[in-house]
Amino acid sequence: MSVIRLGYVHVRVTDLAQARQHYQDTLGMDAVHEEDGKVYLKSWDEDDHHSVVLEEGGVGLVKFGYKVAGEGALDAIENRVRAFGAGSERMSKGDNAGVGDGLRITLPSDHVLELYSEIDYLGTKVGKLNPDPWPRDLRGIGVPRINHALITTEDPALLERFFTDVLAFRPAERLVAGDEESDLVGSWMFCGDQPHDVAFVKGPNGKLHHFAYEIDDWSALLRAGDVMSMDDVPIDLGPARHGITRGGTIYFFDPSGNRNEVFSGGYRTGADFRPITWTMDQAARGINYTHREIDQAFLDVVT
Amino acid sequence: MPHITVLPQGLQVVAQPGESVVDALRRQGWRSRYKCRRGGCGVCKAQLVNGRVRYLQPVAESVLGTTELAAGRCLPCRAVPVTDVVVDLGAEPLRAVLTSNPVSRTTTHE
Numbered sequence: 001m002s003v004i005r006l007g008y009v010h011v012r013v014t015d016l017a018q019a020r021q022h023y024q025d026t027l028g029m030d031a032v033h034e035e036d037g038k039v040y041l042k043s044w045d046e047d048d049h050h051s052v053v054l055e056e057g058g059v060g061l062v063k064f065g066y067k068v069a070g071e072g073a074l075d076a077i078e079n080r081v082r083a084f085g086a087g088s089e090r091m092s093k094g095d096n097a098g099v100g101d102g103l104r105i106t107l108p109s110d111h112v113l114e115l116y117s118e119i120d121y122l123g124t125k126v127g128k129l130n131p132d133p134w135p136r137d138l139r140g141i142g143v144p145r146i147n148h149a150l151i152t153t154e155d156p157a158l159l160e161r162f163f164t165d166v167l168a169f170r171p172a173e174r175l176v177a178g179d180e181e182s183d184l185v186g187s188w189m190f191c192g193d194q195p196h197d198v199a200f201v202k203g204p205n206g207k208l209h210h211f212a213y214e215i216d217d218w219s220a221l222l223r224a225g226d227v228m229s230m231d232d233v234p235i236d237l238g239p240a241r242h243g244i245t246r247g248g249t250i251y252f253f254d255p256s257g258n259r260n261e262v263f264s265g266g267y268r269t270g271a272d273f274r275p276i277t278w279t280m281d282q283a284a285r286g287i288n289y290t291h292r293e294i295d296q297a298f299l300d301v302v303t
Numbered sequence: 304m305p306h307i308t309v310l311p312q313g314l315q316v317v318a319q320p321g322e323s324v325v326d327a328l329r330r331q332g333w334r335s336r337y338k339c340r341r342g343g344c345g346v347c348k349a350q351l352v353n354g355r356v357r358y359l360q361p362v363a364e365s366v367l368g369t370t371e372l373a374a375g376r377c378l379p380c381r382a383v384p385v386t387d388v389v390v391d392l393g394a395e396p397l398r399a400v401l402t403s404n405p406v407s408r409t410t411t412h413e
Contacts, residue, residue: 014361255360256363257366300346
């Protein structure tokens with residue numbers, strides 16, 4: 001398996017100063033690099049150069065990056081992209097601050113996905129030698145790392161096939177319409193042993209539903225909710241448990257209306273994991289197991 | 304301070320300086336249709352029937368385009384009344400949540 005994890009999410013924000021305040025002071029990320037209308041940020045437990053890029057102007061997803069390991073992995077993926085009939089181009093060191101050469105793919109869903117194996121190493125805030133479990137100077141929620149992204153696509157079955165055939169992801173959970181196993185509404189896919197590293201549901205191409213930060217547990221989730229209330233962050237849903245992934249969640253919005261999530265727990269998967277199926281009549285439990293209610297806008301609202 | 308009249312209910316509330324339509328309604332115990340409250344999702348989009356609003360934060364062209372603006376569309380979660388305004392929020396009814404000022408109900412046309 002050559003794709004390791006979601007490495008970065010690059011989003012548009014209407015007001016860079018307000019966005020910085022949210023991602024730095026409420027979430028607790030650190031700015032590591034700035035250039036013309038862009039801020040690059042990193043969470044405290046991440047090793048690599050950055051995990052979030054904010055770009056001023058508009059809302060929504062510019063692109064997202066997954067880190068790849070292994071000699072020749074990018075070449076092999078490039079061949080499989082071509083065989084699939086999707087488009088890709090080589091990207092160069094410096095296209096993204098701190099990131100080396102890589103491959104830029106346009107997904108069948110029109111999203112831009114970048115793959116890279118080289119990225120500047122900055123290290124976590126606690127270091128690698130006899131480290132403390134967390135740094136003392138955290139701000140706000142103090143998110144340790146990003147975890148996954150959920151995007152929308154007109155054709156979930158096609159995108160699932162792409163992630164399977166080209167990137168060797170596997171579905172952990174699948175949401176299907178009616179009794180038809182083949183009529184896919186959404187898929188939660190992993191590349192390592194998380195319940196999901198990417199997910200997508202049916203909707204317009206090229207859009208972002210949310211990207212998520214991992215936090216420790218239920219009490220961290222509730223504390224995150226406290227910080228959101230202190231900073232008047234609009235909450236979309238939660239705290240609640242997901243049926244899908246079994247994780248704990250709060251969905252909330254950044255100052256531009258991009259949806260974020262704090263996500264805790266979830267089970268382990270792995271190469272022998274057999275996918276779980278959810279039917280549409282139980283979709284509300286799948287998304288919000290605690291309340292068993294979701295309004296339509298939860299699925300419709302994307303940026 | 305500007306008065307906000309909400310159609311079709313005919314409810315009237317007063318906005319404080321710098322306060323958006325949605326925030327003025329929320330402060331006075333009313334919930335309208337919205338989601339992100341940050342101008343990014345477009346769920347609250349409504350018709351500005353009368354009056355003028357301004358936006359203190361930039362709004363993405365992809366959420367509220369210039370043609371829509373010209374046609375009188377507005378984003379109540381970000382639109383701050385400059386004059387008295389009349390906003391048509393559409394069919395979805397306003398919801399009372401811990402309404403602290405029951406007087407605001409009496410202007411409802413039923």
